[in-house]
Amino acid sequence: MESIGVLATQTNWNGGQRLTLNAGDTATCTTLSPGQLYGIFIYNSAQNQTSATVNVNWSNSQPPCPITVPGTTANAGLASIGFVSGTDTQTVSVSIAPNSGLAQVDIWLGSVSMPINTAGLNNQALQANGELYPFSKYSRYYAVPPSKWISLTIASKITQFVSCQFREEKAVVYVINETSNGLLSGQITSIGPTAKTAGVVTILPTSLQSITNTLQGDGSQWVWMDADSAQDSQSASIALQSM
Template sequence: MASYQWNDGRILTLNPGDTAKCQGELNQQQLYALFFYNSAQNDTGATLNVVWSNSQPPVQVHVPGTAGRLGLASLLFVSGNDTNSVSLSMGQNQPGAQVQCFIGSVKMPTNTAGINNTPLEADGQLHPFNAFTRYFAVPQSHWYQGQLQSNVNQFISVQFTQQSALVNVVNCLVDPSPTLFYAGPTAPSQVKVNPVQSQTLQWNFQGNGGQTVWINADSIQNSQSASISLLSLASLYAAHQP
């Protein structure tokens, strides 16, 4: 059994009996997601208890079993308006279970070891969107278009701003809500799910000079053909002026 201090939100690997605590590091006016991947070498599922309040019961997060570590992430969203700390534990009565996890937001993880943390240029070009990739940009105060492309069913990623998250689902076949969890009263109203049944998803959003972050929430194998792009529509408009 191991106990981890998790204030940097880094990638951790949890086994039965392990605990992790992020103490006092969740900021007000900011939304976070805990990403949980099943990393067992078998199809054993896992259940974790996430404590966010001393007066409210823990949230149980189920991470489905999958062969070959091919599953999507289970996501738990929590707002810094509701708590500044979270802790999680995996019960000992889950032999064979194992989960990799990290905290994602416009702030986290502050320790990006094992994560491809790189800027996303607003050039309209497709860039590889591999597993454990965190793209970031600071869009100016005008319109932008994001695009995701994948030929894999149920490819999921998350776009974060300070107080909101957009869960984008490409090639959506089933309702993704069984893998989405919430702690506290604020987070559910800050998360929007954007599913499409096609291989390409385009969406528009307006920059405000704050940071925007995109994090892959799919497996290594399912992300091999995935790509993402960011296009400044103001730049595109200016380029077409006489």
């Protein structure tokens, strides 16, 4: 009797678009740029308690980096983020092993320039007018502030709300209403020497329901992305104010 194999797919991921990977699937991006930091956003979308181990291959001389995304029901899980720098590699592949059963994840690339293909994401400009904008799951906000000081505020009434800010070669992970346990093990993974360098990826937690950070624009683009579940993002907001 013939064995039944997994029908694997190989996806061109040069647009950094949101897509779904099942067991045996691979997505490959070959257009990472030197001097830019990228976040691989990974949500478990199996709709059951099946955890998924995602392998990130970024170097021919280094073994792939495994990232385990805990199983969840009702699509209620948090994002795991793997940070990789275009200074270390032009190509990154994300895959799930063929023997992973019912494992399934949604992934996309985040940076100041990614994803190019924003289908499936809420991608919009963040106006520096002090207005509170909803910061829901799948949200991506971008702004090009002038050379002046600006104030960023992210607020959430939900415990441990996580979002990510990108600016060229650096990222800041904001954790609002942080618990005493901090981030989950494996939720944030730095891959490669540049991403592991001190100050490239900064985790900025607060025990309060909001965080305000003073930034200085210089005509370059900034990007903010939600990294939490739909239910945890219901009351979250983001605002940018010129000073």
